[in-house]
Structures are given as structure tokens and as C-alpha cells.
Amino acid sequence: MNVSYRIATPEDTAECIALRGKTRENAFSIEQLEELGITLDSWKAGISDGSLPGYVGISEGRIIGYCFGDSEAGEIVVLALLPEYESKGIGKVLLDKMMESFRSLGFERLFLGCSSDPKARSYGFYRHLGWRSTGLFDDAGDEILEYFPNK
Template identity: 65%
Template sequence: MPITYRQAVPEDTPACLDLRGRTRENAFSVDELEAVGITLESWQAGIADGSLPGYVALVDGELAGYCFGDRDTGEIAVLALLPAYEGQGIGKALLARMVEEFKELGFQRLFLGCSPDPQVRSHGFYRHLGWKPTGEFDAAGDEVLACVPS
């Protein structure tokens, strides 16, 4: 199965919103995202104005996963993947693209929020890739991890 990676465009947003509700862990429905201020319009606007850069992975033309970051802070805002594509290196490849883009923008340190529960897949995933706990927690109760782009 050929995997295509490319920069996200505003037209990807409806599929991204749909996929976010179908992830194995930390799924959010469209309504749940809207409740925290993430709407179709806000996500499209962020992609369009460059404040929310991201990458998508397509398998046979269908969205399999994505990774977006906050251009102003260096935060990896979201990495989401459909369960059928887990364990194939797609999440790692998407994250690497975002890290590289932020490195090119001059960020010396990147960060993200991750579940503090070792039973949650993301907990081990990011640590395996070299992300380190900062000792901080964000407003959602997620542990803040950081990395220095190499």
C-alpha cells in the first residue's frame, strides 16, 4: 500500500475532523472539538494563514493520519492516526516532518501534551522517539514533553 505524505491544505479539514473521532485513544468528536474552540472554520483558517501548519498521510487517496503544530509556540498540537495504520511508521513519519519544519523555522525546543498514563500508547511512543518529560502539566491534565530538534 503506497503512502503519500504532503503538506495539509484547508480542504483536508473535514476529513481531519472526521478522523479525530475515529482514533483508538484520545478520540474527539466534532462536537467535543467545537466545545474547546476547534471548528471546521478555525482549523481551515489556521492552515490557510500558516499558523497551524501540518502534514497528512494518504493511503490510496484516503486520509490515514495527520500531524499539526502551532507555528507561534512550537507545540505539536495533534498527531492522529486511524487504528488500521498504527505500527507502520506513519505517525513517526508525520511527526518527523513537523519537527523538521519547526526546526527550519528556528525553534530550539518543541513541546506537546501527552497522557501521563503509561498504559496509553502515546506515553511510550513519544518517549521512544526522545521526547522528555518537563515536569509540567497543561490545562487538560496532560504531561508536557519536550524535545530539541537535531
């Protein structure tokens, strides 16, 4: 399987939104994203102005996964992957690229919201990579994990 990676562009937004509804866990439809205030226009604007930088993974000419973050807060906002590309290291590469980008911006602490259910794939994924629980939860009920990239 040949996967290439690159910085996300505003033109990737529609494909990223469509992909989010096809994920195995934590899928969101276009309508559900809009209810959260995440629209095609808001996502494009975030990529354009640098507040929502991201990376995409591409295979056979289509986006198969992505990772985006909030460049003002150091938050990993979303990591999404099509189910048939799971467990192949692609999610880790996308996350690593976003984390490296944040390190280069000077962040000493990164954070994200993650399911607190040990049965969820994300629960073990992030912890295996060194992310630790803060003991706090966000408004969506997700556990807040943190990572210190320079330690």
C-alpha cells in the first residue's frame, strides 16, 4: 500500500468532511458537524488562516486519513482514518506530523479529547504513544489527555 502525506489545503475540506462520516468510531455526518459549528466554510477558513493546520494521507488519489490541530491552543482537534486503513501505522504518522508541527511552533504541552472507554480504539492508541490522562473531561464528555513533546 502506497500512502503519501502532505500539508492539508482548503481544497481538501469537502473530502475531509465526507471521510469523517465513514470512520469506524466517532463518525460525524455533515449535519452533525454543522450542529457543532464545523462547516465547509469554517474548516476552509481555519486551514487558510493557519488556525487549523493539518496533514492528509493520500492513497490511490484520494484522502484516506487526516489530522488537524488548533494552532493557538496546541490541541489535536481530530485524527480520522478510513476503516480499511486502520492498524497500518498511518494514523500514527499523521499524528506525528501534526505533533512535530506544534513542536516547531514552540508548544511544550499538547492536548486532545479522547474516549474514556477502554474498548474504544482511540483509548489505547493515544496511551500507547505516551499520552496521559489529565483527569479532566471536555464538554463532549471526552477525557482530556496531554503530551509533553520535549520530554
